Amino acid sequence: MNYEAVIGLEVHVQLKTASKMFTRVAAGYGQPENTLTDPVVLALPGALPVLNKEALDKIITAGLILDCAIAPVCKWDRKNYFYPDSPKNYQISQYDQPICVGGTVEIELPGPSRNVMGEHKKIPLTRIHLEEDVGKLNHGASDSLVDYNRAGTPLMEIVSEPAMHSADEAFAFLTALRTAMVQGGISDCDMEKGQLRCDANISIRPVGETKLGVKVELKNLNSISFVRDGIAHEIRRQVAVLGSGGTIVQETRDYDGQTGASQSLRSKEMAHDYRYFPDPDLMPVKVDEAWLAVIRPTLPERMFDRQRRYLEQFQLPYTLTSVLVPSLALGAFFEEAAKLSGKPQAAANWITNDLQRELAAAGVELAASKVRPAHIAGLVKLVESGVISSNIAKEVFVAMFATGEQADAIVERKGLKQSTDTGELEKWVTDAIAADPKAAAGFKGGNEKALNAIKGAVMKASKGKANPQLVDQIARKLLA
Amino acid sequence: MSTQPDLNLDYLANLARLALTDAEKAEFAQQLGDILHYVEKLKQVDVSGVEPMAHASPVFNVWQPDVVAPGLPVEAALRNAPARREDMIVVPKVVE
Structure with missing residues (x-):
């Protein structure tokens, strides 16, 4: 039965x-x-x-x-x-x-x-x-x-x-x-x-x-x-x-x-x-x-109401919302970062992945975090405007978390700006082609994937500062 | 005064965790019976038209703000304890 x-x-x-x-x-x-x-x-x-x-x-x-x-x-x-x-x-x-x-x-x-x-x-x-x-x-x-x-x-x-x-x-x-x-x-x-x-x-x-x-x-x-x-x-x-x-x-x-x-x-x-x-x-x-009437205005937004709002208003993926909404503090942090950056999804990604990971690793509460919503917004803007690549941004995040310095100051001080100087980029690409003739020949022979080896070598030589789109363009031009 | 039929002294004693001697049972049956008898008398009062109430005076919302006031030092708190150990009151072991 x-x-x-x-x-x-x-x-x-x-x-x-x-x-x-x-x-x-x-x-x-x-x-x-x-x-x-x-x-x-x-x-x-x-x-x-x-x-x-x-x-x-x-x-x-x-x-x-x-x-x-x-x-x-x-x-x-x-x-x-x-x-x-x-x-x-x-x-x-x-x-x-x-x-x-x-x-x-x-x-x-x-x-x-x-x-x-x-x-x-x-x-x-x-x-x-x-x-x-x-x-x-x-x-x-x-x-x-x-x-x-x-x-x-x-x-x-x-x-x-x-x-x-x-x-x-x-x-x-x-x-x-x-x-x-x-x-x-x-x-x-x-x-x-x-x-x-x-x-x-x-x-x-x-x-x-x-x-x-x-x-x-x-x-x-x-x-x-x-x-x-x-x-x-x-x-x-x-x-x-x-x-x-x-x-x-x-x-x-x-x-x-x-x-x-x-x-x-x-x-x-x-x-x-x-x-x-x-x-x-x-x-x-x-x-x-x-x-x-005294108590009603003090009520917090209910968790699932807030989750529905994040899904609709910010178009966040469900997984990110389910990390953000159980904590009022994390939710408020996100909303502030979303507002300051104008890019809710990017802000949510940094907060739910990198920030949560670093906080857990350091055993620090959100309230004590040196990274505040403005830091997240600053970092998102640098990536969005192409000043730094997303790889470099990861490095900048770790530095922000450790020091509380703003992203643009770190990028400036460490010289992490993405290079869009075509002269410099061309030199890196030329060197990479010379160092890996097999990959160069492969690409010329129609193997699209062989180009990745060249581009990887350029990113390595430039310590991640080379603008990937420009590197791609230049490499294709030089190998044409 | 007669004992009320719904007075079950053994049941009450069990609820109160009291072991009563027969003499005590007789004495308490008399006393509690008197009380119940008085309640029976009160029941004769005509209360039709009176709303059931928990209190006779219409006073509500007697409270204090949540501000801590000093309590008792542990010595004073335990002064009446028949037995004590590790600043706690020792009682027979009854596990519920």
Whole structure:
């Protein structure tokens, strides 16, 4: 029997704020244990939570980027459970009135090859709500150690509809979501630091069936690749269970990305009863049009919108756009270089190939690069106007990258101008013909390719400065 | 006062991770039963025409700007911990 997988994701994203969600002690990662606490974080008697305005702005930004409806009124609820990661014995969350409702994430699936755009889809979201992160437990052999530094960090929970059908779609969803959150300045989404975490709900059903199968929740997927691998593994596991006449039990499973295996954590009988109720300490939030009007102009252009614009407005090949658009900074760099040079495609080539290569080799961030958009534009103009050949330009680029000097200054100082002096060119060609009589005879005998040997020798003798078109003309004339 | 039929003390104790003695169970059943009884009494109030609300006072948007204020030194933070090690609170191992 053929099965169809149905996948929904729950993604937790820490918001990039200076202080915590309900109190103003600093939020942060990698600080000494239990140094980011205060009476609210530790739930000391009498402590009262107060909302972080920036966290609200950030989740509204996220909601607007993802086309959610922003609720005119939302409230705060207590999710009650007893576990040492929460000193209060409840987590403040949003239960039945989340701040963002609906929405979509546009994804791109892998294309037939790297330089062909893949299929695009819009994956619907159920909701996004705001809550607080919990503390971290370090489990030892006989006891556990609790660090409350993470407790109270603003945390956004993004819930997708069960609308994905393959591990590739889930991977594309998370990639697109992460890009949107990073570009919106909402979160750095560093999965190693737990800033983005993902749980997946997976079920399978016979193709054509509309009822959902029994779902399994996959937890602890701590990299985007593990999410893809874990989901693919779980789909195969479920198909094998059903194929051998077994049944799927509703349970939570833990996927180990290192070993590629999963194990059951708990079954449905142990399901929690969180007994949500409205938090009496926190007043509801009203979001009006005036507030949204402040945030809307700050929204970044969405990645795929920008990619479509680059394809249409600048006529860039798909491959170049897919390098430029995932980074807002690189995109802005390109647009500036395109504007200054008037040659978007040439600028894009230099940026996506040479600049990216040199930055990677030197281990330098774009922001620290000595090559700025004006450098790219200057270099493009020298090549376009025939002052230097594209080979020489490569050399000039490396020099610009090392020193930050403008291209024309480097060309001037090193004497790299392409030679169009016919006297000088004729001498180089004459020498090359004399040095390689076999090639000369070959060309005269009708072997077109033999001319390349002559032209190559001229380029070598001139150290790349000879204008290739002129060399070609002169050589043909002298060998006629 | 009688215990309410929907009060399942064993279930509540399990959710709260508490192991209760029979004497404690009897005591808490009485106390919680009183509370539920009071809620039953409140339910008799006619609230037709009153919108469901999370709060009685119409106050919204109480917040602070995202400006860091000092927290507690680790010594103070851990003063109430029954046991500590490596500046962390030691708890029984419960893996979820």
